[in-house]
Amino acid sequence: MGRFSIAIDGPAGAGKSSVARTLAQRLGYLHIDTGALYRALTLLVLRRGVNPAEEAAIAKLAREAQISLVAGSGGVKVFLDGKDVTDAIRDPVVSENVSLVAQHPRVRDHLLAIQRELAADGGVVMDGRDIGTVVLPDADLKVFLTASAKERARRRMKELRTQGHKVTYKDILLSIRARDNLDAERLVAPLRAAADAVFLDTTGKDIDTVVEEILGYLSAVGGRDECSTDV
Numbered sequence: 001m002g003r004f005s006i007a008i009d010g011p012a013g014a015g016k017s018s019v020a021r022t023l024a025q026r027l028g029y030l031h032i033d034t035g036a037l038y039r040a041l042t043l044l045v046l047r048r049g050v051n052p053a054e055e056a057a058i059a060k061l062a063r064e065a066q067i068s069l070v071a072g073s074g075g076v077k078v079f080l081d082g083k084d085v086t087d088a089i090r091d092p093v094v095s096e097n098v099s100l101v102a103q104h105p106r107v108r109d110h111l112l113a114i115q116r117e118l119a120a121d122g123g124v125v126m127d128g129r130d131i132g133t134v135v136l137p138d139a140d141l142k143v144f145l146t147a148s149a150k151e152r153a154r155r156r157m158k159e160l161r162t163q164g165h166k167v168t169y170k171d172i173l174l175s176i177r178a179r180d181n182l183d184a185e186r187l188v189a190p191l192r193a194a195a196d197a198v199f200l201d202t203t204g205k206d207i208d209t210v211v212e213e214i215l216g217y218l219s220a221v222g223g224r225d226e227c228s229t230d231v
Contacts, residue, residue: 003029003123004218005138007131010145011191012095012179013152015202019145019210020127021075026211027125031076032069032118034128034135035098037111039089040067040080042098052100059106069118092165096175099182102129108188129183132194141218144193145210147203152176 006029008020017033024031041058044065050057068079078086088094101107115135119126126135132142147155153173160167183191193199198217202210 003121004140004221005119005122005136006125006214006218007136007139007142007194007197008125008127008145008214009129009131009133009143009191009193009197010127011129011152011183012176013156014145014147015155015207015210016127016145018207019202019214020125022207023211023214024125026215027123029123029125030071030118032115032124032126033076033078034111034115034126034131036069036076036078036086036089037067037114038098038102039094040078040085041065041107041111042094042101043085043089043091044080045101046093046097052097055104055106058101058104059110062107062110067114087163090160090163092160092167092175095179099179099186103182103186103188105188129191130189132197133192134189137194141214141221142194142197143214143217144197144199145202146199147201149173149176149180151203 006023008016010016017035020033021031023029041062042052044061045052045058048061050061052058066079066081070077070079077084078089112135115126118124119136128135132139132144150173153169153176156176157167157169157172160172200210200213
């Protein structure tokens with residue numbers, strides 16, 4: 001049986017990366033966090049002092065930058081021009097600007113090619129905001145994760161405070177809502193669920209519960225052997 005491609009989409013803080021990472025580990029698949037690619041580019045934009053609204057300048061940076069995802073025993077690491085930026089791309093300033101950078105068509109076109117190349121051989125769990133609609137429209141299983149804005153803000157606050165960032169719940173909630181609007185209203189590849197996606201509300205659910213639900217859906221589309229893989 002072939003190895004499947006699984007697309008997981010949803011708004012900021014819905015649990016996409018955590019769920020996708022755990023699901024990939026269960027299946028022995030590669031986890032591709034496409035948001036990390038955009039975050040790495042945004043980090044470069046900020047470090048170079050480029051205006052996030054300047055599409056031409058950002059597209060040039062995207063073409064010149066070396067952004068890669070490297071799988072290891074501790075999970076996937078993100079490298080920018082040969083340096084590990086896995087933690088740096090989660091800085092709140094990056095979060096505030098990533099949707100601005102990601103809205104540019106030429107930037108998305110460049111990173112789209114990279115994403116499809118990574119997923120070409122199957123055996124991947126890819127998460128982002130346009131995976132089922134644009135990046136992998138023929139994915140074997142498409143899942144759209146959501147959660148209430150308040151739940152997502154609580155999760156993000158906990159994550160950032162664990163990383164040592166001084167943030168408030170109010171600021172995170174406002175940021176979450178602003179990103180939702182930007183992602184949903186951008187002209188190119190807006191955040192929306194694919195017509196054939198499975199909706200899962202993760203509010204009040206832990207990661208393992210959500211993963212088990214997704215494994216059940218994967219079984220239904222022919223991935224029963226994959227789901228029983230002991231890894």
